[in-house]
Amino acid sequence: MGGNAEGTGAVVNARIYVLEVPENEGFLKVASQDPNVTIDKVGPYFRITADDDLVIDRRATGCRHAVWYSAIAGLEDSFIVQQDKDALRVSAR
Numbered sequence: 001m002g003g004n005a006e007g008t009g010a011v012v013n014a015r016i017y018v019l020e021v022p023e024n025e026g027f028l029k030v031a032s033q034d035p036n037v038t039i040d041k042v043g044p045y046f047r048i049t050a051d052d053d054l055v056i057d058r059r060a061t062g063c064r065h066a067v068w069y070s071a072i073a074g075l076e077d078s079f080i081v082q083q084d085k086d087a088l089r090v091s092a093r
Contacts, residue, residue, distance in 0.1 A: 012092040014054040017045040017074040026061035027071050045073055053081070054090040 018024050020041070028046055031037050036051040048054065058068050065085065072080070075090070082089035 012077055014050040014052070014078045014090040014092045015076040016048050016054065016072055016078065016090055017042070018048060018071055019073045020044050020046055023067045024071050026063050027056065030056050030060045056088045058086055
C-alpha cells in the first residue's frame with residue numbers, strides 16, 4: 001500500500017494528472033489495466049492514483065516520444081523517479 005505520511009498514519013499514494021485528449025488514450029488504457037490504480041475525472045483531467053509506485057511502460061501505451069514526455073499535466077504529493085524512453089515511475093512523497 002501507499003506510504004505513511006511522516007508517521008501520521010495517513011496513507012500517501014502516487015498521484016498524477018493527465019489531460020483528457022485523444023493523444024493520451026494509450027497512457028490511460030495502460031494505467032487502467034493495473035489493479036492497484038484508480039482513475040477518476042477532475043475537470044478536463046484524469047487523476048491517476050496508485051496504491052504504491054505508479055509504473056507505466058511507454059511501449060505498451062503506443063505513445064510517441066513527444067506525447068510521452070508531455071503527458072503529465074501535474075503531480076499531487078508525488079515525484080517522478082523515472083521518465084525515459086522505457087517507462088514512467090512515480091512515487092509518493
